Amino acid sequence: MSKVILFFPIIRNAEKNFLPLGLLLIAAPLIKRGHSVKIIDQRVESDWKEKLLNELKKDPLLVGISVLTSKPISYGLEVSKLVKQNSKAKVVWGGFHPSLSPQQTLENEFIDMVVIREGDETLLELVDKLDKGQSYDDILGIGYKKKGKIHINPQRNFIDLDKQLPIPYHLVDVEKYIQPESFSTGEPGRDLVLYTSRGCPFHCTFCYNKGLNQRRWRSQSAETVVAEIKKLINDYQITSFHFQDDEFFTNLKRVEKICKLLLAENIKVEFVSSCRIDYVCRMDDDFLKLIRKSGFRTMQLGIESGSPRVLKMIRKDITVEQVLEAVAKLKKFDIEGKYFMSGFPGETIEDMYKTTDLMLEIKKINPYSRVPGWRIFTPFPGTDLYQTSIDNGWIPPKNLEEWANYDFSTVKMPWVSKRKEKIIRNAAYLVKFLRLQDKPLSWIHRILGRWVGFRWRNHLFSFLPEKYFIDIIKNFNKK
Numbered sequence: 001m002s003k004v005i006l007f008f009p010i011i012r013n014a015e016k017n018f019l020p021l022g023l024l025l026i027a028a029p030l031i032k033r034g035h036s037v038k039i040i041d042q043r044v045e046s047d048w049k050e051k052l053l054n055e056l057k058k059d060p061l062l063v064g065i066s067v068l069t070s071k072p073i074s075y076g077l078e079v080s081k082l083v084k085q086n087s088k089a090k091v092v093w094g095g096f097h098p099s100l101s102p103q104q105t106l107e108n109e110f111i112d113m114v115v116i117r118e119g120d121e122t123l124l125e126l127v128d129k130l131d132k133g134q135s136y137d138d139i140l141g142i143g144y145k146k147k148g149k150i151h152i153n154p155q156r157n158f159i160d161l162d163k164q165l166p167i168p169y170h171l172v173d174v175e176k177y178i179q180p181e182s183f184s185t186g187e188p189g190r191d192l193v194l195y196t197s198r199g200c201p202f203h204c205t206f207c208y209n210k211g212l213n214q215r216r217w218r219s220q221s222a223e224t225v226v227a228e229i230k231k232l233i234n235d236y237q238i239t240s241f242h243f244q245d246d247e248f249f250t251n252l253k254r255v256e257k258i259c260k261l262l263l264a265e266n267i268k269v270e271f272v273s274s275c276r277i278d279y280v281c282r283m284d285d286d287f288l289k290l291i292r293k294s295g296f297r298t299m300q301l302g303i304e305s306g307s308p309r310v311l312k313m314i315r316k317d318i319t320v321e322q323v324l325e326a327v328a329k330l331k332k333f334d335i336e337g338k339y340f341m342s343g344f345p346g347e348t349i350e351d352m353y354k355t356t357d358l359m360l361e362i363k364k365i366n367p368y369s370r371v372p373g374w375r376i377f378t379p380f381p382g383t384d385l386y387q388t389s390i391d392n393g394w395i396p397p398k399n400l401e402e403w404a405n406y407d408f409s410t411v412k413m414p415w416v417s418k419r420k421e422k423i424i425r426n427a428a429y430l431v432k433f434l435r436l437q438d439k440p441l442s443w444i445h446r447i448l449g450r451w452v453g454f455r456w457r458n459h460l461f462s463f464l465p466e467k468y469f470i471d472i473i474k475n476f477n478k479k
């Protein structure tokens with residue numbers, strides 16, 4: 001049986017470190033088969049290079065690297081080069097970027113193979129075949145190079161999540177991934193990520209889901225989810241869970257069962273997950289009461305725009321009226337909503353003002369709602385908006401090295417004029433001061449809240465004089 005190294009690169013500095021779930025999931029079948037697996041996580045192991053070089057001396061069969069778009073690519077390339085220079089191991093890339101862009105990934109000289117989409121069964125088959133010296137040409141869901149030519153094999157069917165093997169948490173130091181406060185409420189606790197379903201049945205044009213998951217949503221049963229929650233509470237004293245699912249609430253009956261099982265066993269934890277606006281509209285009072293009682297304190301909701309025209313354009317399949325209905329429902333049951341917005345190609349200044357107007361309406365219904373940021377949309381391979389972005393003047397990165405430098409926070413999109421950028425950035429900064437509640441924290445917040453409210457109602461976003469004063473007050477408070 002062979003040795004396999006799995007590597008997780010840095011995502012970006014100062015980022016919370018979530019469990020490398022993808023690697024743990026693909027490691028499980030390998031371990032069951034008897035292969036030995038070593039996980040090296042660059043984010044939490046400062047001596048990662050030493051460890052890797054040491055492991056490479058033991059003649060591993062393969063080094064698998066999990067790669068998201070942007071910075072992880074540059075670290076992934078550094079590691080791939082190290083592997084090639086110091087061993088005979090095959091370099092295999094998996095995860096979102098190689099899955100969405102397999103051909104271009106394989107064009108890089110240091111990468112031998114890619115695993116597309118779910119790696120749970122594919123990697124096992126690959127390792128088994130490499131181990132026995134058999135041909136891997138016909139393995140579903142891989143891309144590889146042969147005689148200088150790139151081959152991309154047909155895709156593999158999605159796996160049955162209820163047959164998923166237990167996650168081998170012992171391969172990592174779980175303590176390093178437990179956050180000291182609840183992701184949901186920010187209160188002290190022990191917070192961990194969990195993944196209970198994959199995919200999403202919708203087709204938003206900016207999202208990877210349609211391309212990669214083909215609108216297929218698959219899930220673990222309520223019983224499996226609750227058993228995992230109990231295990232994690234028992235083994236690691238977890239007090240809050242942060243679901244990583246794209247759409248945890250797709251099957252409301254499953255959620256209802258999870259909540260009822262938790263309550264029946266008197267399990268007290270907090271949860272946070274993303275949710276679609278129209279799903280909230282489908283929830284009745286009993287359901288909302290139930291999820292709140294069982295620990296659902298926060299929902300992250302992608303609204304993206306307040307303009308019906310843009311919502312249609314990005315195929316979000318929600319309406320502004322539904323947004324307002326959802327905000328009111330969540331408020332009634334004291335579930336905090338975090339509402340996310342984005343700026344898209346084809347969006348006019350008028351559309352953007354509809355978004356700021358909607359933010360104001362949300363705050364009017366629930367002053368404690370949060371709009372954590374208004375992002376400028378950046379295109380990803382494998383999404384419908386990728387081509388639209390090219391049509392709107394965006395020049396996509398030509399190779400992996402260029403993708404590595406594709407920094408979401410600084411990259412300029414040709415359709416975002418200086419004026420539009422100012423509106424987005426200034427509104428994103430100011431929205432935290434848009435306080436419409438009766439009892440603001442202090443007189444300074446009250447004055448600031450009124451002033452920001454005035455600016456908001458009049459669409460005055462082009463300048464930001466108060467930032468200067470806010471920074472002075474912040475520095476003063478810090479001292």
Ligand code: B12
Binds near residue numbers: 016020026118
């Ligand atoms: C948690 C999360 C984060 C975390 C950290 C991610 C992590 N892995 O620790 C944080 C908060 C840092 C983050 C940041 C961002 N994220 Co994020 N994030 C997620 C999220 C919600 C879960 C990731 C996860 O753990 N999935 C669960 C595991 C099991 O799935 P997986 O990793 O894909 O693994 C499977 C396969 O891919 C494969 N596999 C994975 N690795 C490997 C390796 C090998 C060798 C093999 C063979 C197979 C294999 O097998 C696994 C099992 O089947 C996903 C959405 C989602 N539901 O997946 C978005 C997602 C990955 N994020 C996304 C985005 C856009 C971002 C941001 C850009 C957001 C922003 N604008 O700031 C940033 C920056 C990321 C960056 N590249 O710099 C996009 C994808 C982007 C891309 N093309 O890479 C996703 C898909 C969300 C979306 N709907 O668009 N994110």
Ligand code: SF4
Binds near residue numbers: 201202203210246
């Ligand atoms: S609803 Fe969310 S997960 Fe589903 S396609 Fe749209 S953005 Fe992606």
